[in-house]
Amino acid sequence: MEWKFLPEDKSGPARKSRDYRLFNERVIKSAQLLEKSLSEYIVREDEDLNTNKLLKETREIIALSDDPVHTFRMLRRVRRYDDLTYIHSLNVAILCHEFANWMHMPEEEQDILTLAGLLHDVGKMGIPGKIIKKAGLLTDEEYELIKQHPQKGYDFLKKHPLDERIMNAALMHHERCDGSGYPQGLKADEIDDFAKIVAIADYYDALTSARVYREPHCPFEVFRMLQQERDKFDSTYLAVFMEGVASFYIGCEVVLSNQKRARMVDTNPTDQSNPIVKMDGLIVNLAMAPDVDVKEIC
Numbered sequence: 495m496e497w498k499f500l501p502e503d504k505s506g507p508a509r510k511s512r513d514y515r516l517f518n519e520r521v522i523k524s525a526q527l528l529e530k531s532l533s534e535y536i537v538r539e540d541e542d543l544n545t546n547k548l549l550k551e552t553r554e555i556i557a558l559s560d561d562p563v564h565t566f567r568m569l570r571r572v573r574r575y576d577d578l579t580y581i582h583s584l585n586v587a588i589l590c591h592e593f594a595n596w597m598h599m600p601e602e603e604q605d606i607l608t609l610a611g612l613l614h615d616v617g618k619m620g621i622p623g624k625i626i627k628k629a630g631l632l633t634d635e636e637y638e639l640i641k642q643h644p645q646k647g648y649d650f651l652k653k654h655p656l657d658e659r660i661m662n663a664a665l666m667h668h669e670r671c672d673g674s675g676y677p678q679g680l681k682a683d684e685i686d687d688f689a690k691i692v693a694i695a696d697y698y699d700a701l702t703s704a705r706v707y708r709e710p711h712c713p714f715e716v717f718r719m720l721q722q723e724r725d726k727f728d729s730t731y732l733a734v735f736m737e738g739v740a741s742f743y744i745g746c747e748v749v750l751s752n753q754k755r756a757r758m759v760d761t762n763p764t765d766q767s768n769p770i771v772k773m774d775g776l777i778v779n780l781a782m783a784p785d786v787d788v789k790e791i792c
């Protein structure tokens with residue numbers, strides 16, 4: 495199996511390089527385990543998916559660092575060259591795990607939500623690899639095939655004794671509260687709560703990750719996109735998610751659209767895309783500076 499790493503970030507302290515190597519080894523091992531488990535699980539219908547083993551792997555990745563920002567930065571630099579599905583699934587699982595903490599969910603629900611994130615795209619294993627890995631624009635026919643992955647995922651998972659919310663997250667994570675999603679065009683009250691949470695984590699991770707055809711978007715830019723598309727997402731979950739993720743970045747240096755550097759000092763609970771920063775010795779609420787946005791987190 496061919497795996498490829500992005501170059502190490504040379505700007506960080508040496509300690510981070512050692513962390514990065516250990517992290518790489520661990521994430522690759524987990525992604526391979528996920529891929530192997532799912533392949534065997536789908537081919538051999540008589541065997542149950544070892545969810546405890548998958549959960550343990552995810553928890554151990556989170557425990558590798560006590561700083562979630564560090565975890566996410568390192569995770570984003572580990573990429574299998576021709577297939578992003580497994581790393582994306584791990585990212586979504588970790589975001590779901592954190593989300594359950596922010597919502598003070600009991601441990602059992604946290605595990606179910608983490609597994610829902612880990613398994614949400616399992617249906618992509620039923621779509622031809624050359625379409626999943628295609629770097630350019632998809633044809634209409636190819637897009638129609640991709641749109642079958644939620645139903646395929648549900649069909650894979652329902653053969654086994656898993657919590658219904660895990661199966662529903664696979665089936666409904668591309669549904670949108672305003673009815674504009676697929677495969678069924680469900681409306682808010684018809685969509686499983688866990689699928690609504692996975693949908694937000696899935697959208698966020700896809701846009702903050704690099705693609706062959708574009709650079710990754712800055713998290714605060716993705717918050718703006720999420721705010722613009724707020725009718726598509728559950729408003730309570732969206733607010734909790736953005737506040738939680740934004741809080742990862744308190745204390746980080748940021749580059750603003752006016753090319754100045756600033757330090758994020760707090761989130762802005764009424765507008766998470768515009769945090770409170772310290773710039774030129776002054777505390778500035780970026781919501782009050784409409785021409786200035788966060789462009790990059792250093």
Ligand SMILES: [Fe+2]
Pocket residue numbers: 614615643667668
């Ligand atoms: Fe998906």
